[in-house]
Amino acid sequence: MEQQRRTASGPGRVLVAVYAIFALAATSRAGVQIGTKFHEAPLAYLLSAFAAAVYIVATVALARRGDGWWRVALVACSIELLGVLTIGTLSLVDEAAFRHPTVWSVYGEGYLFIPLVLPVIGLYWLRKSAPAKADVAA
Numbered sequence: 748m749e750q751q752r753r754t755a756s757g758p759g760r761v762l763v764a765v766y767a768i769f770a771l772a773a774t775s776r777a778g779v780q781i782g783t784k785f786h787e788a789p790l791a792y793l794l795s796a797f798a799a800a801v802y803i804v805a806t807v808a809l810a811r812r813g814d815g816w817w818r819v820a821l822v823a824c825s826i827e828l829l830g831v832l833t834i835g836t837l838s839l840v841d842e843a844a845f846r847h848p849t850v851w852s853v854y855g856e857g858y859l860f861i862p863l864v865l866p867v868i869g870l871y872w873l874r875k876s877a878p879a880k881a882d883v884a885a
Contacts, residue, residue, distance in 0.1 A: 759809065762872055765865060772858070773799035773829040773850045777799035794834060798819075798850040798862075801827050805869065814878045821873050828866035831855055835863065 777796035787793055801823055808820035835854035838845035845852050855862030 759872055760874065762869060763810045765861075766802055766809060766869070768863070769850075769858070769865065770799060770802035770806045773802050774821060774852065791845060791847040791849045791852075794828065794830075794849040794851065798827075798830065801830065809869070814864075817873065817876070820869070822867055824866045824869035824873060827862070831862045831866065 773795060776791060776798045780788075780792040780795055780848055796850045802808060805820060805823035808823055829850040831854055834845075834851035838849075838852040841848060848857055850858065851862055
């Protein structure tokens with residue numbers, strides 16, 4: 748059964764807007780980094796591009812209606828949280844490997860730690876707007 752409640756309604760609109768801003772920011776950052784100085788830190792810049800792709804997918808999925816899109820948003824926000832926790836931790840443990848920052852370095856320090864908080868809010872909103880379970884009684 749199609750989800751009737753949209754993840755992009757009410758406070759979800761603000762969430763979609765913030766994801767869209769981060770999609771634009773991360774895509775722009777990765778584009779400039781890859782286009783101008785890829786040879787300096789290919790891993791860091793590819794991680795920024797990956798973060799951008801995750802933000803784009805999350806933005807689209809959160810803005811769309813339906814159970815399938817809800818699942819895509821859930822996966823995207825989960826990957827985002829895992830990514831920011833992993834890259835954030837690695838950037839603190841091995842600073843030499845992350846001399847060039849990514850979107851998720853030091854838990855999103857360059858973006859006021861919003862990349863750390865955003866997937867938590869996204870996952871919370873997805874839980875609140877979860878598709879209703881179909882009645883199995885006939």
